[in-house]
Amino acid sequence: MKNSLFRKAAVGTFAAAAAVGLSTLFATPASAHSAGPVGKAECGVNGTYTVTWTVSNDYNKTVDLTNIKINETGETHTAISLTEKGKPGSSSSFTTTYAGTTSKSLTLSVDARWSDGYTKSFTSRPVQLKGDCKTTEHTPSPSPSKSPSKSPSPTPETSKSVTPPPSVSPSPSLPVTGSSSTLPMVGTGAALIAGGAGLVFAIRRRRNVTFTAE
Numbered sequence: 001m002k003n004s005l006f007r008k009a010a011v012g013t014f015a016a017a018a019a020v021g022l023s024t025l026f027a028t029p030a031s032a033h034s035a036g037p038v039g040k041a042e043c044g045v046n047g048t049y050t051v052t053w054t055v056s057n058d059y060n061k062t063v064d065l066t067n068i069k070i071n072e073t074g075e076t077h078t079a080i081s082l083t084e085k086g087k088p089g090s091s092s093s094f095t096t097t098y099a100g101t102t103s104k105s106l107t108l109s110v111d112a113r114w115s116d117g118y119t120k121s122f123t124s125r126p127v128q129l130k131g132d133c134k135t136t137e138h139t140p141s142p143s144p145s146k147s148p149s150k151s152p153s154p155t156p157e158t159s160k161s162v163t164p165p166p167s168v169s170p171s172p173s174l175p176v177t178g179s180s181s182t183l184p185m186v187g188t189g190a191a192l193i194a195g196g197a198g199l200v201f202a203i204r205r206r207r208n209v210t211f212t213a214e
Contacts, residue, residue: 034058035065035082035112037124043133047100051127053108056091057082061118067111070096071123072104080110100133 036058041051053070057063062084068077075096083089098104105126113119 032059033063033112033114033118033120035063035110035120035122037108037110037122039106039108039124039127041106041127041129043100045136047133047135049098049100049102049129049133051096051098051106051129052093053077053096053124054091054093055080055082055110057085059114060084061114061116063112063114065110065112067109067121069109071107071109073106098129100135101131102129103131104129 034057036056037053039051039053041049044050055065055068063082065080065082068080069075073096077094080092082092105128107124107126109121109123111119111121
């Protein structure tokens with residue numbers, strides 16, 4: 001009786017282990033396929049939201065992503081092809097912008113098809129826009145003031161003593177009177193000469209006169 005129970009328990013344990021192994025064998029490849037869309041919102045200084053959406057291939061086969069759209073706004077994006085996991089081109093990003101007053105929860109969905117034929121649809125976690133993005137005034141930081149450079153003090157010039165030229169004493173001048181004494185003297189001389197000439201002429205004439213007796 002005991003042996004029969006032991007055998008049944010052993011068979012049951014083996015069957016359970018086999019079932020778990022088979023489910024793991026078939027489930028592992030499927031669960032490794034992921035395109036992982038994620039979104040991140042940032043408020044810009046211009047008062048608008050910018051949401052960066054990123055899709056990444058987490059499997060060692062190439063994948064094509066189609067039907068890429070933002071569910072709440074209806075915005076779409078062109079198809080994206082990603083390389084194998086870990087290689088350049090295995091992820092890709094794009095952005096969408098919204099007014100700073102937008103209050104909405106956004107999600108990105110994609111349809112993925114790997115080169116091994118596996119297909120699956122993915123939807124990102126919600127990205128919340130609160131509608132409180134405002135313009136940030138940028139105040140430039142004041143530039144440090146430069147202390148004025150000290151200008152070199154001018155070298156004092158050596159003063160040269162200037163010897164004044166010797167003063168010239170003016171020559172004494174005769175006092176100027178109201179009347180000139182030169183003119184009377186000239187007139188007197190001329191009169192004397194004229195008188196002398198007349199006297200000589202008279203004497204000569206007297207000598208030439210011959211007296212005749214009657």
